[in-house]
Amino acid sequence: MMMTTREKAEKLHQKVNTFILSCVGEDGYPLTKAVMPGKYRESLNELYFCTNISSRFVAELSKNTHASVYFYSRGRVWQGCLLKGEMTIVDDMKIKEKYWQNKFKNAYPQKSFTDPDYCVLKFVPQSGRFYSLYKSVDFEL
Numbered sequence: 001m002m003m004t005t006r007e008k009a010e011k012l013h014q015k016v017n018t019f020i021l022s023c024v025g026e027d028g029y030p031l032t033k034a035v036m037p038g039k040y041r042e043s044l045n046e047l048y049f050c051t052n053i054s055s056r057f058v059a060e061l062s063k064n065t066h067a068s069v070y071f072y073s074r075g076r077v078w079q080g081c082l083l084k085g086e087m088t089i090v091d092d093m094k095i096k097e098k099y100w101q102n103k104f105k106n107a108y109p110q111k112s113f114t115d116p117d118y119c120v121l122k123f124v125p126q127s128g129r130f131y132s133l134y135k136s137v138d139f140e141l
Contacts, residue, residue, distance in 0.1 A: 005139045009081045009130045010044055012073055020070040021049060021121075023060050023087065031060050039099050044083065044141060046124055048099050052107075053089070053119040061087055061121070069123055072131075079132040083141070085125035096120050 003011070018034050025031040033055075038048040047069060051058060061067065067087035072080035090096060093113070099120050100113035108115035125141045 005130050005137045006044070006128075006141070008079070008132065009128055009139070012079050012081055012130075013044055013047075013071060014041055016071040016073055018071065019047075019049065021057065021067065021087070021123075022070070023057060023067040024064045025060050026063060031057055033057050039101055044125060044128070046122060047083075048090075048095070049121045049123065050099055050101075050104065051119050051121060052117050054117050055119075058089060058119055058121070061089060067123060069125070077132060079130070081131070082129045083123070083125035084127050085123060085141075087121050087123045090120040090122050095122075 017037065019037060020032060020034050022030045022032040033051075035049045035051060038050065040048070065086045065088055067085065069083045070080065072078070096113045096118065100118070104118070105111040108118050110116075128139050128141060130137050130139065
């Protein structure tokens, strides 16, 4: 049985180690940063990323939630997936605790998910574009 484009994107999402996040800066140009995957990767329906609330990226997101996420693999077959949707800043402390990792302790003075600079971003994609074997396929989420 052949996998759907969505299933291929889900499989790639589970194995990659770097995600590229982009939002729209107030100057109208993209603002992009690379981040590591979140602690949990349940599905493409919701993706979570950790960063600093004091970052320029978060400041821009607070003004415009339109964003994209790109991830890829350069194995024997190059594959990539672009997701477009809405990215919001999470205020729920239970979610912030869920995505906290001990390796973050050196980056935050309070060494805890309660540190005021620790930020979790929630991304809800609306559409995607999957690339593999020299062709791209658009899909909805």
